[in-house]
Amino acid sequence: MTTLNKRDTIVSSALELFAERGFDATTVPMIATSANVGAGTIYRYFENKEVLVNTLFQEYVGTFMKTIEEGFPYHESIRDQFHHLFKNMILFTNQHEHALYFIRKHSAGHFLDEQSREDFTQLLELFSTFFDEGKEKNEIRNLPSKALIAILYGAFLELQNLIRAGELEPSPELSSGVEESLWDSVRRHT
Amino acid sequence: MTTLNKRDTIVSSALELFAERGFDATTVPMIATSANVGAGTIYRYFENKEVLVNTLFQEYVGTFMKTIEEGFPYHESIRDQFHHLFKNMILFTNQHEHALYFIRKHSAGHFLDEQSREDFTQLLELFSTFFDEGKEKNEIRNLPSKALIAILYGAFLELQNLIRAGELEPSPELSSGVEESLWDSVRRHT
DNA sequence: AAGATAGGAATGAATGTTCATTCCGCATGA
DNA sequence: TCATGCGGAATGAACATTCATTCCTATCTT
Known part of the structure; x- marks a missing residue:
């Protein structure tokens, strides 16, 4: 260290x-x-334990958002944008092993302050925007964006958790398999 | 009441x-x-707070398993089996509004006793068996069953949570849309 | 039928424990 | 020597749990 x-x-x-x-x-x-x-x-x-947890929360939500926005291919295809999203979610979890799981576990915590909640909402909106655009272009399944986020986010984090717990070995094959699976869960099938 | x-x-x-x-x-x-x-x-x-939480945990994990096993179409197609799974997951959450979310939130809790952990493992094995069979028949994606469970379970529960929080209205269309999405996430695509 | 009594069920104030937070003395370096 | 940063024992609040007491209901007794 x-x-x-x-x-x-x-x-x-x-x-x-x-x-x-x-x-x-x-x-x-x-x-x-x-x-x-x-x-x-x-x-x-x-100042106290609550300030500590809120600071952590805001720091990592912020870093996560930056990681995702960094180099986002706004003008490429929806599929490419999805790939960027997925790749950077993995990148972030590699750089901050516990952060995403911490965020999920605490994102509805009774101790979160206004700022933390706002930051989290912003994060969700980032995903929302992506899905909304994808639906307009008929490339994303016709489900509420909130539901699509839940599917992507829920599945990804549950997997992350498995890996954190050592129950699943991370590997490039696993990553690409999961990416495909999640893409199939949100894309519009013809 | x-x-x-x-x-x-x-x-x-x-x-x-x-x-x-x-x-x-x-x-x-x-x-x-x-x-x-x-x-x-x-x-x-x-006896005490820990016994209370373990009792709850075991009661609801048991009921959940029974709900899923009840009338499971072992001899029908994998797709039909998946439909049964999904339908009964929804049935269970309708009958016990908070139970699945409680189970997820506490399934790695530091206060769970041996029995509770064992029960939970059994529940996971039930899903494992289904996915293993589906992979043998080439109808399910070639990913570790643990990963497939995480995707299905993670996505479903995150959605459930959204509904519990009143952020998403439950409806037959939503259900069937989500079922399709989750089926597409685990099935093998040709 | 009315009153008496027993015993299980329920209660919530009292107890001991654990925690977040404070505070004061110590150490390090200027 | 003074100033700054630190540590960890001390403090008070909040908690889980206990237990002396009350309440309820069913069964007897007259």
């Missing part, structure tokens, strides 16, 4: 614990131990 | 609260209030 400063150590430990056990089952002393800092130190960087 | 006995009132209140907020964020007094009983009464029926 390239020596991180304390804040980043805390963030990274908290992310993993929150992803694994959830916000409510993760205690501040637990985070402190895992990050090799005193419990009090966490409060030098974050 | 056909007057329930106290145990059932407690079970039903706990189910809803656990599904909504999760085990760790749900307090026993909360359950008591929602069930209109004294906090102590809960302990007349369940």
Whole structure:
């Protein structure tokens, strides 16, 4: 591990614990131990546990959105856009092993503040826009975009979870197989 | 509500609260209030909070399995078997609004006992068997069964969640559209 | 039939535990 | 020596669980 400063150590430990056990089952002393800092130190960087989880949430939702928007092929075919989406979802999970799972597990949390909820909505809208355009072009199945997002997002994250748990080995074949499967689930069949 | 006995009132209140907020964020007094009983009464029926959640978990996983196995068309086509699966997943969620979501949210919980984990594994095996047979017959996509389950289960539950949250109106068209989408995600395309 | 009594069921205030948060003394470096 | 960053014991609040007490209902007794 390239020596991180304390804040980043805390963030990274908290992310993993929150992803694994959830916000409510993760205690501040637990985070402190895992990050090799005193419990009090966490409060030098974050006002309280809720601020910590909201900061994490916003940071990672933001990074995820950037990862997806980066180089998005707006003018290519819907299929190519889908490929970009899928590829970058995988890229993001490779760079931040626990982040997507953390986001899903907490995206309806009772502790999320206004900003976090707004950020999450924006993320969903990004996908919505893609599906709406695809439906207009008759390349995407005629289902509510919310439903299409749920299918894509739900399936992808459940898979991610399996991989995180070590129950499924990641491989290029698996990736492309899953991409095909998910594309078939959202595309319009002729 | 056909007057329930106290145990059932407690079970039903706990189910809803656990599904909504999760085990760790749900307090026993909360359950008591929602069930209109004294906090102590809960302990007349369940040894403690963990026993309560494990009882719930096993009860609903068992009912879910029965719902799926009931009248399963072992000798019909894979497509018909899939239809049965899907139809009964919907049936189950209609009969037990919060149950599937509760199961998903808690299926990796740190408080689950051996029995609960075993029951859940059995449930997954039921789906596994179906997919394995379908692959043998070349009707199901060549992906690990675990992955196919994740896709089906993840997508279905994310949708269910949307409906529970009132963000999507259930309707026969939606159901059949989703069934088609999910079938396309797991079937082998020629 | 009315009153008395027993015993199981239910209650919620009291208890001990666990947690988030604070606070004060220590260490490091300028 | 002073200032800054840290640690972890101390604190108070919230929680799960217990238990002394009350309530209810069914069965007796007269």
